[in-house]
Amino acid sequence: MFPVVAGGAALLLFNSCSTTPTAEVAPLEIPGAHFVGNQVCAQCHAQIVREFPASPHARLVVENLAAPAGVACEACHGPGSRHVADGGGAKFIINPGKNPDACFRCHLQVRAEFELPDHHPVIEGRMSCADCHDPHGGDIFKPADGGLAMARRNENCAQCHREQTRPFVFEHPAGREGCTVCHNPHGSVNRALLAEADDNLCLRCHAQTRTPAGQIFIGNVDHTPLLQMGDCWSCHTAIHGSDADPRLRY
Numbered sequence: 001m002f003p004v005v006a007g008g009a010a011l012l013l014f015n016s017c018s019t020t021p022t023a024e025v026a027p028l029e030i031p032g033a034h035f036v037g038n039q040v041c042a043q044c045h046a047q048i049v050r051e052f053p054a055s056p057h058a059r060l061v062v063e064n065l066a067a068p069a070g071v072a073c074e075a076c077h078g079p080g081s082r083h084v085a086d087g088g089g090a091k092f093i094i095n096p097g098k099n100p101d102a103c104f105r106c107h108l109q110v111r112a113e114f115e116l117p118d119h120h121p122v123i124e125g126r127m128s129c130a131d132c133h134d135p136h137g138g139d140i141f142k143p144a145d146g147g148l149a150m151a152r153r154n155e156n157c158a159q160c161h162r163e164q165t166r167p168f169v170f171e172h173p174a175g176r177e178g179c180t181v182c183h184n185p186h187g188s189v190n191r192a193l194l195a196e197a198d199d200n201l202c203l204r205c206h207a208q209t210r211t212p213a214g215q216i217f218i219g220n221v222d223h224t225p226l227l228q229m230g231d232c233w234s235c236h237t238a239i240h241g242s243d244a245d246p247r248l249r250y
Contacts, residue, residue: 005094025073025105028094037070044088045073047069054138060106076102076135097130110186119187132156132185154179168241172248174205175240202232 027035031038042049052058058072074080082092100122104111121127132142133140155180158165165179174181182201183193190197196204209217215224226235233239238248 027075027185028078028084028102030078030092030094033082033092035068035071035074036080036081036084037074038072040071040084041073048136051138052136055136056138056140057135096135097128100129103129113184113186113188116189117185118189118191118193120185122186131159157185164240166241169243170246171241171246172239199227199232206232 038049043122052072057076059068076094076096080093082091086092094102097207113119122129129135154165161179165175179185182195184195185193188194194201206218208223212216215222216227217223229235236248238245238250242248242250244250
């Protein structure tokens with residue numbers, strides 16, 4: 001019984017998450033129920049109670065939720081008296097994993113991103129924030145510092161996108177930095193959740209050099225005629241990685 005973060009996804013922590021609500025948020029309500037406090041929740045959810053103090057959500061409950069003293073779980077799950085009286089069933093408790101509105105109360109920017117034309121299907125009910133985020137642990141947000149943090153972030157995406165995240169003989173180095181280098185995990189105005197819709201996405205890393213004659217080189221290859229034919233991925237179709245071509249063309 002603790003809060004669930006909005007997101008998506010894949011990931012992970014996904015970059016646009018914010019740990020700071022714009023205003024103090026009132027706890028959720030359940031008709032006919034009253035708050036029982038964290039200690040009552042701990043009688044059944046001991047492991048979560050032990051882990052939760054290390055979570056960023058623990059700080060948020062203290063600083064940003066207008067909850068009574070001793071209430072953390074119920075700030076996001078609703079007052080628990082009817083849940084307890086019912087023997088711990090799911091009937092009288094709010095599960096943000098089923099209904100993301102509890103998460104969206106604080107994560108307003110993420111809520112807006114899920115309204116963009118291309119988005120993970122959270123508001124449609126086919127995914128939940130908890131599919132990609134751990135709401136109770138200290139690793140809600142995967143820091144952009146490389147190493148294992150990036151591996152965990154990509155593991156979230158790999159749960160659904162297995163072909164794109166599998167090992168390749170010739171890997172796209174951007175994959176080491178995390179899927180969110182190229183994709184906005186919650187939503188985007190571009191197809192496939194791309195952060196950019198055109199070659200500017202690739203040129204973030206693959207800088208182009210212009211010669212006095214007007215040629216455009218990327219690396220040591222003259223791309224002048226190629227860039228007139230389409231986007232980078234018109235040629236580099238194996239954009240996530242290839243088992244046959246080091247230039248990711250197939």
